[in-house]
């Protein structure tokens with residue numbers, strides 16, 4: 001397989017970058033996948049300057065024209081779905097059966113949704129009895145956007161689409177672990193007619209991200225990443241009084257009541273823990289099951305989870321691919337050992353898998369711990385791997401209190417046939433996104449984001465518009481101006 005190139009995209013042109021050498025590995029084989037150079041502070045500066053110039057053109061284009069560009073870019077990406085899905089699988093290690101139906105499509109749907117929204121952006125008229133005021137909804141300016149590695153093209157589009165629809169310009173830095181697909185988004189936008197400079201890509205790790213956040217030409221910062229990075233980035237952004245959107249990590253609860261359809265609940269728990277090898281921010285890794293049904297639930301869960309197919313992520317039959325990096329693999333394995341050491345019972349997995357796996361790939365068996373307690377490390381900390389903790393509960397008040405006993409608040413799920421209870425419980429859960437009788441479904445129409453240390457702001461849905469525009473108030477005097485002097 002020939003090497004991919006890691007590239008910048010600045011002012012409408014691909015660019016090699018001028019910093020230190022950058023290399024990424026294919027998680028399935030540990031072979032070098034891509035090479036290039038990191039962006040320096042000067043590269044970031046060039047990208048921000050291009051964005052500032054692009055912004056002046058883009059914000060003044062009619063919304064219908066902005067919408068046309070986004071629709072066209074969406075179609076270009078849709079046409080390239082299979083080729084880009086393969087890039088995402090090679091970059092992230094996630095199974096092709098996922099990337100072919102989720103990643104590019106989710107990005108495309110986001111571009112289409114916000115293309116549709118662009119023309120409906122409006123302010124309000126305020127009657128002041130003779131005089132009046134109105135508000136204008138204006139673009140924020142240049143958005144510095146930074147992504148995580150698990151869903152690269154989706155994250156790029158979830159940031160670009162609302163930002164561009166509202167008339168902003170963007171400088172995007174993908175994760176240094178998965179740098180490839182951001183350029184495909186830039187190329188699709190350019191082919192669709194986006195003016196040069198409106199969407200730029202810089203490459204690199206923390207230093208490059210920090211240069212972007214600190215840059216005085218950046219008006220808003222949008223980060224998808226861990227809570228620890230979020231706290232640092234938000235603090236720097238606050239120094240420049242920049243608006244932020246923070247899409248961060250979680251340790252979300254999934255609650256299975258005694259009246260739940262257990263087969264659905266098992267499907268939900270699997271989706272909430274093993275999809276993408278467990279590397280999903282909103283995963284429901286604390287599975288609270290009513291004590292009266294826990295034995296039946298675990299029996300069904302093990303019976304179905306032991307058949308999950310691990311292997312080469314490029315093969316269509318593979319359901320669980322390798323872990324993205326050695327560092328992430330070691331982190332997951334260390335949490336598994338801590339879980340065993342703290343007394344949780346490992347009823348499935350709990351080990352690495354190498355037999356019949358592609359050489360060089362780092363695979364973790366889907367792992368289920370039962371007999372977990374609220375104070376265990378594996379129950380409190382985000383693992384970001386295929387590790388599920390099952391806990392039991394006796395009643396509704398108790399489980400809500402325990403579900404909320406976390407520093408995070410990204411997501412939560414409730415399985416029950418009693419819909420009154422479903423709505424009552426989610427109303428009391430401290431989470432930005434909740435599901436009743438399903439898990440991890442994120443349509444673009446629905447706002448997504450967290451509370452507490454899981455973040456601020458929302459992506460998707462009309463709610464995202466609030467975070468990519470600001471309101472200007474205009475007071476209009478219709479009579480004479482009286483002065484007391």
Ligand SMILES: NC(=O)c1ccc[n+]([C@@H]2O[C@H](COP(=O)([O-])OP(=O)(O)OC[C@H]3O[C@@H](n4cnc5c(N)ncnc54)[C@H](O)[C@@H]3O)[C@@H](O)[C@H]2O)c1
Nearest residue numbers: 147148149174175205206209210225226229247248249281
């Ligand atoms: N809420 C969401 O929508 C969502 C989605 C996906 C992933 N995540 C979270 O992301 C994390 C996994 O991703 P990760 O390991 O890439 O996260 P990370 O926090 O290590 O890195 C995220 C991004 O921030 C950059 N970065 C790191 N330090 C920085 C700094 N000081 N200044 C500017 N940029 C900096 C990185 O280069 C990367 O691009 C998990 O915690 C996961 O839950 C959240």
Ligand SMILES: C[N+](C)(C)CC=O
Nearest residue numbers: 150151280281282442
């Ligand atoms: C945002 N989401 C849940 C689709 C992928 C996050 O890891």
